[in-house]
Amino acid sequence: MTDNPGLVKEFLSHLQHSKRYSAHTLQAYRRDLQRYIGELNKACAEADPKDIQRFVSGLHHRQLTAKTIQRHLSAVRSFYEHLLRRQLIAVNPARLVSAPKAKRNLPKVLDADKASQLLDFTAQKDDRAICDQAVLELFYGSGLRLSEVVNLRIADLDLNQGFVDVLGKGNKRRLVPLGRHCVKALKRWLGAHPNPLADSWLLPGRGTGPLSPRTIQSRIKRVAQRQLGEDSLHPHMLRHSFATHMLESSGDLRAVQELLGHADIATTQIYTHLDFQHLAKVYDKAHPRARNTEAQE
Helix, strand or coil, rough: CCHHHHHHHHHHHHEEEEEEEHHHHHHHHHHHHHHHHHCCCCCHHCHHHHHHHHHHHHHHHHCCHHHCCCCCCHHHHHHHHHHHCCCCCCCCCCCCCCCCCCCCCCCCCCCCHHHHHCCCCCCCHHHHHHHHHHHHHHHHHHHCCCHHHHHCCHHEEEEEEEEEECHHHHCCEEEECHHHHHHHHHHHHHHHHCCCCCCCCCCCCCCCCEHHHHHHHHHHHHHHHHHCCCCCCCCHHEEEEHHHHHHHHHHCCHHHHHHCCCCCCCHHHHHHHHHHHHHHHHHHHHHCCCCCCCHHH
C-alpha cells in the first residue's frame, strides 16, 4: 500500500519550499489532509470520486460549516493535483466532487469620511503617533496586507517615485503606488526612525525582528478608539476600504486586482458587490421611483 502519510509530508514540503506557504496555511493543510487520510481505508492513489464524496458527506453529517467543508475539499484537490503532476495518478478524483456553497459575508469597510477622520493626526507629534500614521496610510493608502507591512524594509520604499516593492503571497513581488499622503507620512516616520538604514525593518520591534502583527493590530485599535470612538478596526478592514473606494472611483476591476496582489480576479470581485450595495443605497435615497413606494401603492 502506498505510504499515505509520506505523500502528505512530501506535498506539505512542496508547499513550504516551492510555494512559500505560511506556517498557518501549512498547518491548516496538514490538519485537513490528516483527517482525510485517517478516514480513507485505501492508498491515496487508489481513491476514486466516491471516496472523496464519502469524505465530504461525513463532514456534512458532523454538521461542519459549508466554509469548513470547502476548505477540506480544497486541500484534498490540491493534494491530488500534486500527485497528478508527479504522475502518481492518472486523474484527480476530487475534481468531480463539489462542496456545499457557503454564504459569503461581505467585508466591512469604512466610508471615506470615517477614513479621513481616522487619519487626521494633526495634533499628534510623538514618534509612536508618527509611526502609526505611516502604518495606517500603508493599509488604507496602498491596500497592503498585514504580513506585507510587517515584512517591509526601508530599502523597499522608493519615496521619490512614490512606489513600494511588496513581497506578497506565494513569494510574488509587486510594485504598489504610494499616494502623496502616504509618502508624506513615511517621510515623517523615516525622520523619526531609530535606525534609518536601507536594510532595516521599516517597523522595527524590540529585538532584531520587525514589529509583530499582534502589536500592529493593537495599536491600530487604540488609534481607532481615539479617532473614531470605537476599537473594532483591524488592518484587513483598511485593505477592504482601500479596494472598495478605488473601485467606486475607477470602476477598473483589473487595476484593483493588481494593486491588491490577487492571483484570481474572482477574489477581487467581492468588491463589486460592495460597490453595488453603495449604488443601491444611493438609488433608494435619490430616485423618485424608489421613495415612498408603500405610500404610492
